[in-house]
Amino acid sequence: MGGTVGAIVTCPLEVVKTRLQSSHSGFELRVPPLAAETPGAVTCRSVAGGRRWPLQPAGAGHEHVTLPPAAGGGGGGGPARGSVGLIRCIRIIIENEGPCALWKGLGPNLLGVAPSRAIYFCSYSNAKKFFNRRLKPESPPVHMASAVCAGFCSCTATNPIWFIKTRLQLDQHKFGQRLRVMDCIRRVYREKGVRGFYKGISASYFGITETMIHFVIYEHVKRQLQAYRHAADPNKTSWDFVEFMVAGAVSKTVASSVAYPHEVARTRLREEGIKYRRFFQTLRVVWAEEGYRGLYRGLGTQLVRQIPNTAIMMSTYETVVYVLRDRSDEQDSLYEDDEPTDVQTGSRVSYA
Numbered sequence: 001m002g003g004t005v006g007a008i009v010t011c012p013l014e015v016v017k018t019r020l021q022s023s024h025s026g027f028e029l030r031v032p033p034l035a036a037e038t039p040g041a042v043t044c045r046s047v048a049g050g051r052r053w054p055l056q057p058a059g060a061g062h063e064h065v066t067l068p069p070a071a072g073g074g075g076g077g078g079p080a081r082g083s084v085g086l087i088r089c090i091r092i093i094i095e096n097e098g099p100c101a102l103w104k105g106l107g108p109n110l111l112g113v114a115p116s117r118a119i120y121f122c123s124y125s126n127a128k129k130f131f132n133r134r135l136k137p138e139s140p141p142v143h144m145a146s147a148v149c150a151g152f153c154s155c156t157a158t159n160p161i162w163f164i165k166t167r168l169q170l171d172q173h174k175f176g177q178r179l180r181v182m183d184c185i186r187r188v189y190r191e192k193g194v195r196g197f198y199k200g201i202s203a204s205y206f207g208i209t210e211t212m213i214h215f216v217i218y219e220h221v222k223r224q225l226q227a228y229r230h231a232a233d234p235n236k237t238s239w240d241f242v243e244f245m246v247a248g249a250v251s252k253t254v255a256s257s258v259a260y261p262h263e264v265a266r267t268r269l270r271e272e273g274i275k276y277r278r279f280f281q282t283l284r285v286v287w288a289e290e291g292y293r294g295l296y297r298g299l300g301t302q303l304v305r306q307i308p309n310t311a312i313m314m315s316t317y318e319t320v321v322y323v324l325r326d327r328s329d330e331q332d333s334l335y336e337d338d339e340p341t342d343v344q345t346g347s348r349v350s351y352a
Contacts, residue, residue: 159198
């Protein structure tokens with residue numbers, strides 16, 4: 001339920017993030033056309049590989065433009081990308097496509113969020129039990145191996161859903177002309193077959209590193225917070241909901257920042273066309289055309305969307321597990337109390 005509500009509320013951020021990651025977001029600020037160079041004209045030379053644009057006086061009506069780095073900074077001769085804020089991106093979508101466009105891809109998102117998280121946490125929990133019996137219990141290798149298993153199972157099972165969601169979010173047609181779910185499915189199947197729905201899965205597999213970093217840091221921060229609380233109040237044994245939220249927020253921030261380029265590559269691989277074919281080839285193309293900034297396009301929007309979602313999700317998961325485990329222990333104790341006892345000795349009678 002919490003995942004469904006979160007998906008609905010944060011869907012506009014998801015759409016903006018996906019568009020920013022793509023190669024044709026529609027948010028680029030157009031650079032003023034090159035004016036004819038006349039005697040006495042003031043121009044800016046040697047910008048981004050020798051291209052020149054006239055300097056405009058203040059108030060000339062052109063918005064601020066952030067140019068890609070020069071060739072020495074890792075950027076190539078790709079198109080200039082404007083520095084557009086989140087609110088501005090939302091306004092552009094509303095103006096061009098209508099307010100409903102902010103919820104494009106919501107259907108597949110709602111369809112995929114529940115099974116994805118169920119598969120993920122079920123796989124993580126079972127893998128953690130398995131590795132705890134074979135490795136040092138609750139150690140970083142246990143958390144990393146469990147996260148890899150969970151990420152692999154979740155990605156493989158749900159990639160077609162996320163592929164359709166990405167295609168719908170990248171569609172920039174207005175209401176009435178926009179791409180529909182069944183049309184998208186039929187088109188992809190007609191052009192690529194079943195394999196077409198698994199485009200970008202290689203990037204998702206590389207993205208398991210984000211899951212590994214997330215859970216290792218999460219478990220570490222959680223233990224540190226619990227140790228601090230226990231030292232402050234040894235008699236307090238209940239688990240603090242805020243601790244899980246803090247641990248989830250901190251771990252997701254670090255993990256997303258470190259592993260974010262795989263998300264850009266995944267979105268590019270799911271675009272139509274053949275420019276982006278493989279994971280590392282996509283990273284090289286983005287780096288050559290847009291520099292390192294291209295690999296982190298949309299990171300701010302992603303953090304705004306993911307941090308509160310992850311904090312709530314992890315704290316809810318831990319609370320549910322704690323409650324179920326507590327009730328299971330209570331039921332076990334009740335069964336023990338109900339066992340018959342020998343009147344003379346007071347020992348429990350076993351019928352095994």
